[in-house]
Structure formats: structure tokens, C-alpha cells
Amino acid sequence: MPIRFSAILVFLGCLGMFTPATARAGAPPKLPRIGPVPTHQQAAQAAPALPSGYVGADTCVTCHDSEGKSLSHTEHGRAANPRTPMAGMGCESCHGPGKAHVDADGDITKIRVFPKMAARDVTQVCLTCHVKSEHVNWQGSAHETRNLSCITCHSVHSPKSEVAQLKKTTQIELCATCHRPQVLKVQRTAHMPVREGKMECTSCHNPHGSTNQRLLKVGNYINESCISCHTEKRGPFLFEHPPGRESCVTCHDPHGSSNERLLVAKLPMLCQRCHIGTNHPSTIYDGAQLKNVSIRIVGRSCVACHENIHGSNSPSGNAFHR
Numbered sequence: 001m002p003i004r005f006s007a008i009l010v011f012l013g014c015l016g017m018f019t020p021a022t023a024r025a026g027a028p029p030k031l032p033r034i035g036p037v038p039t040h041q042q043a044a045q046a047a048p049a050l051p052s053g054y055v056g057a058d059t060c061v062t063c064h065d066s067e068g069k070s071l072s073h074t075e076h077g078r079a080a081n082p083r084t085p086m087a088g089m090g091c092e093s094c095h096g097p098g099k100a101h102v103d104a105d106g107d108i109t110k111i112r113v114f115p116k117m118a119a120r121d122v123t124q125v126c127l128t129c130h131v132k133s134e135h136v137n138w139q140g141s142a143h144e145t146r147n148l149s150c151i152t153c154h155s156v157h158s159p160k161s162e163v164a165q166l167k168k169t170t171q172i173e174l175c176a177t178c179h180r181p182q183v184l185k186v187q188r189t190a191h192m193p194v195r196e197g198k199m200e201c202t203s204c205h206n207p208h209g210s211t212n213q214r215l216l217k218v219g220n221y222i223n224e225s226c227i228s229c230h231t232e233k234r235g236p237f238l239f240e241h242p243p244g245r246e247s248c249v250t251c252h253d254p255h256g257s258s259n260e261r262l263l264v265a266k267l268p269m270l271c272q273r274c275h276i277g278t279n280h281p282s283t284i285y286d287g288a289q290l291k292n293v294s295i296r297i298v299g300r301s302c303v304a305c306h307e308n309i310h311g312s313n314s315p316s317g318n319a320f321h322r
Contacts, residue, residue, distance in 0.1 A: 050089075053097035057090030060098060063106065064091075070157045074165060083129070094125055094156070119149035126150040134208050141209030153207070171200045185256030192254060192262075204254070222247050226254075237311030239318050243274065244310050267301035 050056055061068035071077040071086070079086040085093035092098050094112065101111035114122050123144065127135070130150075138144055143152075153174055159165035161174075168174040172194060176183040186194050193199050201207075204225060206217045216225040226248045227234045233244070243250040251270060252262045259266050265273065303309055307322035314321075 051097075053099045054089060054092050055098045055102055057086070057092070059102060060091040067091075067157045074156065074159060076156055085129075114151050119147045119152075122149040122151055134206055137206070137209030137211065139209070142215055143207060144209065171202060175201045182255045185253065188256040188258050190258065190260055190262050191256035222249055233310045235311050238313045238315075239320065240311045241309055241320060267303070271302045 057068070068091075071091075075081075076084055077086045078084050081087060085091075094114075096112045098111055101107060104110050108116065112125065114125075123138070126149075127138070153167060154165050155167045156165065158167075160167060160169050161171075166174050168177070172183055172186070186192065194201075202217075204217060205215045207215060209215065210217055212219050212221065212225060214222070216222065218225045218228040223245075233248075235245075248254075249264075251264060253264045254262060257263055259270075263270055305322070306320045308314075308317060308320045312318075312320050
């Protein structure tokens, strides 16, 4: 017990060695200043001075109040996120230094006005931030080479959609402004589940560019995109159907069709576009077969027998029989 008590005394003595002399002498502790902060300290605590030529977002919204309010409700206006324009130079992060614009009493030639700019110049501004992920293949893409820019589809100040700041309420409405034939196909009886909201155009396509044709998101050719969902058609098969191996869109229209299974033509006419010299008659609508109501006219037509039309692994599957 005495040993423990002496150890405590030694420990307390060591603490006293590191106590400031003023505290040991009984001097009162230094309290924080109460009252106004001196002017020189206020200047030190103020925000850093803007670079030459910049005026700040507060100056911009004195004239462009509606644009400032609309921007505050978008991702670009979230100053708490250090990656946003508002966290940087505010409006001037995108529109450029505004001092010359202000001094010239609002001359639009002294600042970036995106609707007045060339498409490639607009894109270069956006790509200073949006250069990764799905935007990485924009340069050289089908949309970029057709002189489209980011503001063709997106609106920074007046977006209509809940995501992606689109100019239209939904993706399909936006895509319909250019791709009218493809969007109208969705209204056909056999269609992709876009009408029900289960899919969108971007479920298959990347409008910002891709390594595949038709701006498809997956793979390097059409079949790789299709089998990313329809994996049962992937193969490899012992016996492959040449049209299917070449391209799924040889027989199917992915946007919609008046025929079942999104076929580009009604069976059996679809099959007879290629199979015109086989053991089956090439013109099935003759009198004899109409009287007998041939199975090649009604029902599942050719695939009633040739069921494994995408490919077969059966040793006797060269005719794709079931």
C-alpha cells in the first residue's frame, strides 16, 4: 500500500513539471475575447479574394435572379459538394470571368452564353468536369460527330426531369425529338417494356458514346448487348443459326413490332426470306396447302418443329429440331 501511494505522488509531481509557470503561480487562465473582433482579424477571417476578372455569384444574381434561383435547386448549385461549380467560382465556373461583362453593362460578347456558342465549344466546357464514367466516349461518338452538344439534351437552369437535368420530362420524350421512328415502334403490340416504365432508352444505349455500334452500352457488337440480358441465347452452340450468330436484329426489331417476339416479319415469311430453296415449298400459300391448313401458315409456323432456332447442342440438332 505505501508503495502505491508514493507512486501516485511521483506521478502528480511529474504532471506539475509540465504545468505552465503562470498556472503554477496562480495566474488566472486566459479567457477568450468577448466583444467585436478587431478589423484586421475580420479581414483575416473573410473569404479569400476572387482572382482577377471575377466578380462572384452574388454579383451575377443581381441581374440574373431567376437563373440563380433555378440553379440552387439542381446538382450544380450544391455548394456543399466541392465538385460542383457553385463550390468553385459559382456562375463563373462555367460562364467564365464576369468582370468585363459587368463593366460593359451586360454585353453578352464578354462572357460565355452557351446557346450562342458552337457545339464543340459548349462540350469543351462541360467536359472539364464530366469526363469520366459514361461520358468518357463522348468525343467521336455518333451524337458528337452530328454536331450535338450537352445543351441539346440537358438544361442547367431549366430542367424538366427529376434526374439528369433533361429538357423533357422523360427520356423517351427527349429521344423522340430526333428518333421519332424508333419511339413510335414502342406503341406497337409487341414492344420493349418501355411503355410500362420498366425500361428506358438508356437501359440499352449510352447517348454519351460507347465502344459498340448504335451507342449500345454493352459489348462491341449488337449480340453482346442483347445477350447481356438474354443469357439463354448466349451459346456457344454445337449448331448455330447463321442469322442469329451474325446479328439479333436480322430477325428481331428491338424497339417494337406488330409481330410476336419482336420479329421484323410475320412467320413463316420471315424464315422464307432466306430459306427459299429447301425441301419445303418456297411458296406456301398454294391451293393445296390452304385446303389442308398447313402448320406453316398458322400457329408457331416454322418454329413448331424447328424450335431451337437460336442454336442447338444436340448431336442431331443440325435442323434445330426440338
